Amino acid sequence: MYDQSKLSELIRFACVDAGSTVIDVYPGDGDWTRLFSDVVGPKGRVYSFVPAEVADFKNDPVGRMRTLAKEPGRENVEAVSADLVEMPQATQPADVLWLHLFYHDLHTALIQKKGATAADFNRAVYERLKPGGCYVIVDHAAAAGAGTGDAQSLHRIDPAFVREEVEAAGFVLDAKSTMLANNDDPHSIKVFDPSIKGQTDRFAYRFVKI
Numbered sequence: 001m002y003d004q005s006k007l008s009e010l011i012r013f014a015c016v017d018a019g020s021t022v023i024d025v026y027p028g029d030g031d032w033t034r035l036f037s038d039v040v041g042p043k044g045r046v047y048s049f050v051p052a053e054v055a056d057f058k059n060d061p062v063g064r065m066r067t068l069a070k071e072p073g074r075e076n077v078e079a080v081s082a083d084l085v086e087m088p089q090a091t092q093p094a095d096v097l098w099l100h101l102f103y104h105d106l107h108t109a110l111i112q113k114k115g116a117t118a119a120d121f122n123r124a125v126y127e128r129l130k131p132g133g134c135y136v137i138v139d140h141a142a143a144a145g146a147g148t149g150d151a152q153s154l155h156r157i158d159p160a161f162v163r164e165e166v167e168a169a170g171f172v173l174d175a176k177s178t179m180l181a182n183n184d185d186p187h188s189i190k191v192f193d194p195s196i197k198g199q200t201d202r203f204a205y206r207f208v209k210i
Contacts, residue, residue: 001031001198006179011039013177013204014136020095021045023087023128026054026102027061030068036098037077047091050081053111084116088128096134097125101202103139103162107151122169126209135171135207137162138180140200143187155191159203171207180204 002010016022022036024046033048040046048065055062065079082090084106105111106118125135142149142156150156163173185201 002180007035009177009179010138010204011035013175013179013206014096014098015134015206016040016096016098019043021047021092023047023049023091023094023097025049025087025097025099026051026105027065028100030065032098032100033065033068033077034074037074040076042076044076045092046077047094048077048079049087049091050079051084051111052081052086053084053114053116055081083114084111085120085124087121087124091128093130094128094133095130096136097129099135099137099139101139103137104142104148104151104155104157107148107157109152118165119168122166122171126169126171129209131209133209134174135166135209136205137166137207138202138204140191141185141187141203146187150187154189156187156200159205162203163205166205166207170209172210173205174208175206177204177206 016036016039018041020040024033027033027048033046036046050061050065062081069077069079080090106121140156142158146158147161148157180202182199182201185196189196191200
């Protein structure tokens with residue numbers, strides 16, 4: 001999805017280093033899990049966390065991550081699955097929690113079907129991170145002022161609203177990046193539309209647990 005320079009910049013932005021413990025939430029194909037596994041090395045740990053809300057998908061996300069964890073050199077990866085708000089019980093205290101193109105889904109019927117809300121999840125993240133730990137969110141931007149109105153229909157969310165929600169859980173915004181910004185994105189079309197797919201305007205926030 002990104003060229004090597006952006007991948008490297010995102011990993012630096014996320015503060016993932018050798019020896020870090022990272023929770024990769026909703027890992028998809030496992031690309032970020034693999035990258036983080038390489039970075040944290042044998043003294044680090046990567047939890048590839050599949051929310052139970054999506055565990056029944058036809059592509060078997062839990063099975064895929066368990067297979068990934070058995071790849072040569074992936075001894076530092078553990079595939080886990082639980083309800084979103086039960087994430088603290090399924091993982092160990094972490095230095096970084098990574099959420100890539102998923103935060104908006106916290107405001108969709110699919111993810112809320114078991115009763116989880118964004119506020120619940122943000123509190124769970126706060127509980128699981130070590131003091132000084134980083135909560136890193138990258139997502140598709142909605143138009144300013146849209147709030148969560150486009151989360152279900154366009155898979156977008158207003159960055160300012162994300163910041164407000166996450167800070168309400170006790171986090172402090174530590175950094176934001178425009179490395180994935182696209183000012184030509186009209187913000188009014190679905191992120192999967194061929195005219196914008198892969199080129200959406202994206203924001204990156206790093207929050208810290210004080």
